Amino acid sequence: MKRLKKTFTKKWFLLTLICCMASGGVGYAQKKKKFIPDNRVRQTNKPRPSNVAPKSAQVSETPSLSAQAEQELKNALALTKLDPPDYATASSRLFKMTRDPRFVSQRMRIKYVLGLMLYEMGMYQVAAFQFVDVIRNADSRYMKQSLQKLSLAADALNDDTLLNYAISKVNIDEFPVASQDMLRFRFGEYYQRKNQWDKAADNFSRVPASSAFYPKAKYLEGLSYVKQNDLNGALKSFSNLVANRADKGITDTDRVAGLMGMARIYYQSHKWDQAIDIYRKIPRDTVLWHDALFESSWAHMRAAQFRSVLSNLHSLHSPFYEDYYLPESILLRGIVYLYICRYDEMEKTLGLFEKIYQPVQNGLEDFTQGNTDPISYFNEVERVIKNFDQLKGDPAARKALKVPFLVSRDIVREGDFKHIYAYIVKIRAEQDIANKMPVSWRRSAVGIYANELLKGRINTSVKLAGEIARSHMVSMRQELSDLFEQYNFARYEMINGKKEQLKKKIQGKGLVSSQVDDNKDRDFYIQNGYEYWPFRGEYWLDEIGNYHFLGTQGCE
Numbered sequence: 001m002k003r004l005k006k007t008f009t010k011k012w013f014l015l016t017l018i019c020c021m022a023s024g025g026v027g028y029a030q031k032k033k034k035f036i037p038d039n040r041v042r043q044t045n046k047p048r049p050s051n052v053a054p055k056s057a058q059v060s061e062t063p064s065l066s067a068q069a070e071q072e073l074k075n076a077l078a079l080t081k082l083d084p085p086d087y088a089t090a091s092s093r094l095f096k097m098t099r100d101p102r103f104v105s106q107r108m109r110i111k112y113v114l115g116l117m118l119y120e121m122g123m124y125q126v127a128a129f130q131f132v133d134v135i136r137n138a139d140s141r142y143m144k145q146s147l148q149k150l151s152l153a154a155d156a157l158n159d160d161t162l163l164n165y166a167i168s169k170v171n172i173d174e175f176p177v178a179s180q181d182m183l184r185f186r187f188g189e190y191y192q193r194k195n196q197w198d199k200a201a202d203n204f205s206r207v208p209a210s211s212a213f214y215p216k217a218k219y220l221e222g223l224s225y226v227k228q229n230d231l232n233g234a235l236k237s238f239s240n241l242v243a244n245r246a247d248k249g250i251t252d253t254d255r256v257a258g259l260m261g262m263a264r265i266y267y268q269s270h271k272w273d274q275a276i277d278i279y280r281k282i283p284r285d286t287v288l289w290h291d292a293l294f295e296s297s298w299a300h301m302r303a304a305q306f307r308s309v310l311s312n313l314h315s316l317h318s319p320f321y322e323d324y325y326l327p328e329s330i331l332l333r334g335i336v337y338l339y340i341c342r343y344d345e346m347e348k349t350l351g352l353f354e355k356i357y358q359p360v361q362n363g364l365e366d367f368t369q370g371n372t373d374p375i376s377y378f379n380e381v382e383r384v385i386k387n388f389d390q391l392k393g394d395p396a397a398r399k400a401l402k403v404p405f406l407v408s409r410d411i412v413r414e415g416d417f418k419h420i421y422a423y424i425v426k427i428r429a430e431q432d433i434a435n436k437m438p439v440s441w442r443r444s445a446v447g448i449y450a451n452e453l454l455k456g457r458i459n460t461s462v463k464l465a466g467e468i469a470r471s472h473m474v475s476m477r478q479e480l481s482d483l484f485e486q487y488n489f490a491r492y493e494m495i496n497g498k499k500e501q502l503k504k505k506i507q508g509k510g511l512v513s514s515q516v517d518d519n520k521d522r523d524f525y526i527q528n529g530y531e532y533w534p535f536r537g538e539y540w541l542d543e544i545g546n547y548h549f550l551g552t553q554g555c556e
Helices: 002-022 026-035 038-045 055-060 067-081 087-097 101-120 124-136 143-157 160-167 177-193 197-205 214-227 231-244 253-268 272-279 289-302 306-316 327-339 343-368 374-386 388-392 395-399 405-412 415-435 439-443 445-506 522-526
Strands: none
Touching (some): 067 101, 087 445, 101 124, 124 143, 124 160, 124 415, 124 445, 143 415, 177 214, 214 231, 214 253, 231 253, 253 289, 289 327, 306 327, 343 405, 374 445, 405 415
């Protein structure tokens, strides 16, 4: 290729030389010089004044405003320097300037400053749209600053769309050091949404322990390793989180989340005893204790520790937790009774399942059948959110709900719904800020714009949240349908078991009672600080989690 290039260059050099010779060569150019006007020759040869920039530099300069326009802009900016700053009047004036042809040369600068003011007013969503305009116009003067502020606004809103947009364009190294921790954390979330778990874990791991984002980053780092099937890496992340929060108290939410992560890793690794030990470290006065008790029941089940399963489930099925959606736990209890041939107890348990979840299944079928309006789903779930305390203590009020109370309560705890609802709450709070502004601001162009923008974002987000709620309800309806098939199978096995027991009794074959699993008498518990009281049908909150099944199995 290099040789061909030289040949090509030589060819054109020869052609040029031939043309010059045919037209008089260099002397021709010198003779033609006399036809150039004298004044043009003087301008060409005249030295450039030192205060005149080269043409290339002049192109990048922004045309100046007229004196009147410049003064108007200065007056608007001066309002932000008052004590306290008058952001309302300033933002109203600047917004008008963004639509005024006189300020077209400074439009991106004005939009950036307008975004800063709206940001200071707590109107992050409205501010973000100003920064997006600057970024889309690729104005180099305010591009980096706008990306930084957009990232902060998106972080305050927890808006995935804005975060994705900002992260796709931002350079972490150009960010202020104080904000780099937040950006690393958001980068991790960004890659999680794209299912790029290795990049997600890498960014989460770069959040320092001194950062406020560290606890959540460490937990999500562990989840990212789980998605890669790297259980050792996940266990290390969760262990580091627990160690980091050791001085925050045993009920610290982040510490407890780390313990739950460790227990689940051991369970997934089929290390049942280690999983059980970690589950037992979850304090009962934390939100995750109920989940820990249920999950540990499965670990006991896999370890064939049936007595411990029944002990845990006795607490889970107390009146304190009757509003939790846990149909699987009741069937699990019934299956354990089937294993130990306690058919009378099994029948009571299956009856409890039917009593609680048959109305739930019917309610879900009635509400979801043919109903595709996402707003109606959202309204029903939010109705429970807003009236939770009243509904929790009033069974009569719960009957008036179109969606069963425990269904809505469970959906509220789902991560995707919780995420979008938190965003809706923040946008509504921003709308409240706008509604409390002076009447002059609300009636101005910026006030009308902000109101329409926020109203549109709320409507869109409510529909999305409704779609998420509907998806969960349809899944729960299908789940209950599958569980009722298992319920029917369990009832069939129970009837067969009863028949076999009856046959043996008629034949005179006695049944020998024996321990359900391990042979631990009461002395074992007394030596460990427990006092024994027989259960007589009354549940006390301080006894939840301390029930111990002492029955025997009925199998031959």
